[in-house]
Amino acid sequence: MLTRYGALLFAAGFAFLLFVLFTSQPLGAPTMLAGQAVLNEAAGTVGAANIVTAVVLAYRGIDTLGELSILFAAATAVGLVLGRSHGKQASGEATEPGGFILRAGSDLLFPLLLVVGFYIIVHGHLTPGGGFQGGVVLAAAFVLPVLARPSETVSHAAMAWVEGLAGTAFIATGLAALAVDHAFLAPLLGTGQLGALLSGGTLPLLYLAVGLKVGAELASLLLRMTEEESGT
Amino acid sequence: MSEFALLTLLIGALSLIAIGIGGLVLSRNLFRIVLALSLAEAGANLLLVLVGFRRDAIAPIIEQGHALTATMVDPIPQAMVLTAIVIGVGVQALALSLAIRAYVAYGTLDMNVMRSRMETDISDAAGAQPATSQHAPAGGRPLPPISAPRLAHNKGAQG
Amino acid sequence: MTPDLFIQFAALIVFAAAILLGLLRFLRGPATPDRLVAADILTVIATAILVVLAPLLESALYLDVALIYSVLAFVGIVALARIIETGKKT
Amino acid sequence: MAWADLIILIMVVLVLAGAGAALFLENLLGAAVATALVSLGVSVFFVILRAPDVALTEAAVGAGLSGLLLALAAKRLGLWRIEVQQDSEDAGDSSC
Numbered sequence: 100m101l102t103r104y105g106a107l108l109f110a111a112g113f114a115f116l117l118f119v120l121f122t123s124q125p126l127g128a129p130t131m132l133a134g135q136a137v138l139n140e141a142a143g144t145v146g147a148a149n150i151v152t153a154v155v156l157a158y159r160g161i162d163t164l165g166e167l168s169i170l171f172a173a174a175t176a177v178g179l180v181l182g183r184s185h186g187k188q189a190s191g192e193a194t195e196p197g198g199f200i201l202r203a204g205s206d207l208l209f210p211l212l213l214v215v216g217f218y219i220i221v222h223g224h225l226t227p228g229g230g231f232q233g234g235v236v237l238a239a240a241f242v243l244p245v246l247a248r249p250s251e252t253v254s255h256a257a258m259a260w261v262e263g264l265a266g267t268a269f270i271a272t273g274l275a276a277l278a279v280d281h282a283f284l285a286p287l288l289g290t291g292q293l294g295a296l297l298s299g300g301t302l303p304l305l306y307l308a309v310g311l312k313v314g315a316e317l318a319s320l321l322l323r324m325t326e327e328e329s330g331t
Numbered sequence: 332m333s334e335f336a337l338l339t340l341l342i343g344a345l346s347l348i349a350i351g352i353g354g355l356v357l358s359r360n361l362f363r364i365v366l367a368l369s370l371a372e373a374g375a376n377l378l379l380v381l382v383g384f385r386r387d388a389i390a391p392i393i394e395q396g397h398a399l400t401a402t403m404v405d406p407i408p409q410a411m412v413l414t415a416i417v418i419g420v421g422v423q424a425l426a427l428s429l430a431i432r433a434y435v436a437y438g439t440l441d442m443n444v445m446r447s448r449m450e451t452d453i454s455d456a457a458g459a460q461p462a463t464s465q466h467a468p469a470g471g472r473p474l475p476p477i478s479a480p481r482l483a484h485n486k487g488a489q490g
Numbered sequence: 491m492t493p494d495l496f497i498q499f500a501a502l503i504v505f506a507a508a509i510l511l512g513l514l515r516f517l518r519g520p521a522t523p524d525r526l527v528a529a530d531i532l533t534v535i536a537t538a539i540l541v542v543l544a545p546l547l548e549s550a551l552y553l554d555v556a557l558i559y560s561v562l563a564f565v566g567i568v569a570l571a572r573i574i575e576t577g578k579k580t
Numbered sequence: 581m582a583w584a585d586l587i588i589l590i591m592v593v594l595v596l597a598g599a600g601a602a603l604f605l606e607n608l609l610g611a612a613v614a615t616a617l618v619s620l621g622v623s624v625f626f627v628i629l630r631a632p633d634v635a636l637t638e639a640a641v642g643a644g645l646s647g648l649l650l651a652l653a654a655k656r657l658g659l660w661r662i663e664v665q666q667d668s669e670d671a672g673d674s675s676c
Contacts, residue, residue: 106356114349117378118341126337127386134383134405141406142393150391150403151633154410166414173421177428197572208564215561219554219636227392227554227632231417235640236558239565242648246569313417317645320424324652336588340625343592347599347618354603362657366602366615369646373622376638380631390630392551404630416637420645427653434657502583506590513594516617517601522610529613532594533643536620539587543627546583551632559623559639566616566647573609573655 145286146298147224155229156302157286160273167266167312174316178323197247205247212240220310221303225296230306234313241318245325253322258315265312272301272308340381347374359442361430365423372419376412383408494545501542508535523574526567533563584628595621608659612650616643 131138137154145153155163196202216236223229245251276285286300297303351371358364383405391406430440437445454460512535516528540556598617605611619642626635 103357107353110349110353110356113352114345117348118345121341121378121382122338126334126341126381127384129383129385129405131383131385131405134407137406138391138403148393149633150393150406151409151413154406155413159410162414166417169418170421173425176425180425180428180432197575201568201572208561212561215557219558225392227390227551227636228558229633231413232558232636232640235645236562239562239644239648243565243568246565246572321645321648321652324424324428324649324656333585336585339585339588339592340629343595343625346596347622350596350599350603358603360608362608362653362659363603363611366611366650369615370599370602370618373618373638373642376634377622377625380626380629380634383631384629388630390547390549390551390632392632394549394551409631409634412631412634413637416634416641420641420649423646424649427649431653431656440657499583502587506586509590509594513597516614517597522607522613525605525610525613529617532617533620536624539624540627543587543624547627547630549632552627552635555623555627555632555635555639558636559620559643562640562644563616563620563647566644566651569648569651570609570613570616570654573651573659576655 145302146300147302148298149224149226149229151227152224152229152302152306156305160285160305161283163309164269164273167269167309170313170316171262171266174320177320181323196249202247205243209240209244212236212243216240216310216314220306221296223306223310224298224302230309231313233306233310235317237310237314238317238321241314242321242325245322249325253318255319255322258319262312262315262319265308265310265315269305269308269312272305276301337381337384340377344374344377344381347371347377350374361433361440361442361445362427365426365430368426369419369423372415376415379408379412379415498542498546502539505535505539505542523571526571526574530563530567533559533567537563587624588628591621591624595625609654612647612654615650616647619643619646 137158138150141147141150141153141157145157147153147157197205216233218233219228219236220230220233223233241253245253272287273283276287277283279285279287286302348371351367351369351374354367355364355371358367385402385404388402388404391403391409433445434440437448439445439448509532512528512532516525516532519525519528537556537560540552540559544550544552544556595618598614598621601614602611602618605614619638623635623638623642626632626638
């Protein structure tokens, strides 16, 4: 009983501390010591219209590589914890297909989701979005048909290949920059014209690699969770 | 955006964090703990983006038709929150898979039931009477002979 | 106030009322399917709000958010609905 | 600007109600739906705070991927059975 009140007191006290901390500074007028510098020079040096993309891939490229490796570790750990699947189980409820509307809707939505996903990935440096968001859309696109017809299978080996190749491409781009520019993941190939599709140097390539890797990773993670328990 | 709106957002974000932490500590169900974790995470993300907000500014994306020198909100908290959201979903997936594994092993999601079953298992393996109370694990009975690899498990279950 | 702006404000007020009604159904809904349908309604209203916010913030960029949100909320709700359907049949 | 105040107020109500529902609903599937509602409201906040990138990520992850993950995990955990069980025994999986 005492732990319960203590926990509530802790949560409320923590919130109050943060409230005092955040109201001591004026809201809506940040200091922006680093942010203003980035805003001033990002368009000229990186060439991406989306400055958040410029920060994520150009100023903090190694951070993004670490993020990718964390996602990779999470997906691997999920596969390890849930165990290897020994083919599809033929248990009745699991393989029962969905209703007609769901099946027709998923057939209709699959190519649209692919198009939207690649649009989000490829325009990552121009409009909001990018590799991670587009990758999530691609993963959802590959899980939706399995949701509608559980008997359908998607090849895990192909996904592992796509994921590995995309990760290699990301690191290879970084190493190429290291060879040319003496800095890992430094933007190459010039900036191009601001706002054009082929601008921002290697940023679109990097985001394409990120999108394919995240999509394959999350899709294989989700598909592993759909697979039923295989007698452990 | 008025002062009132910003203050409302701040209170909303802090309430989300408080609710998330409260649920994280008070819930007994593993699935609900995962949900509470994601609530607290959403609140923290909102707080970070709120810090970078600047009045009468546009999104940090250069558009055709806008001047290059327009005031923009701070892009750096946004980039950090982007990373945090993506990592959060990885954490959530891992936590859910661990919950599934625990459910398969112990047949329940309730932490208290799970702990008592775990202690029974450990006591069985050690060849001793199971503990009767969670707060006085070895009260009044002789300590069971524990072999070296079991020691770590036993400590984890009691602590 | 121009007519366009007036229509947008009116739309936002209508959306606010709709959200409150949907929230009422979500909180009261006796069974989980009721709650799921209420959540689906709320996602549709949220998509509409995101679309109306785009002209109010004077940028077409925010339309992408509405696109992604509408597409993926469908997938998430369908997944949750499938689980309830599986439970109903057995 | 009145519109921002109105929408933010309504959305804060929605988010807090969703967060409360996620903690206090007996049925865990309902709680999972409630977290999807919370991420919905937070996504609208991000748009109002001029962060379309973050709003897009939150919409994709919070509404789509998180819903998928929670649904698949709920299936493996057999959470849809709880609704049936509640008739016979009242001591369900209430959290607090």
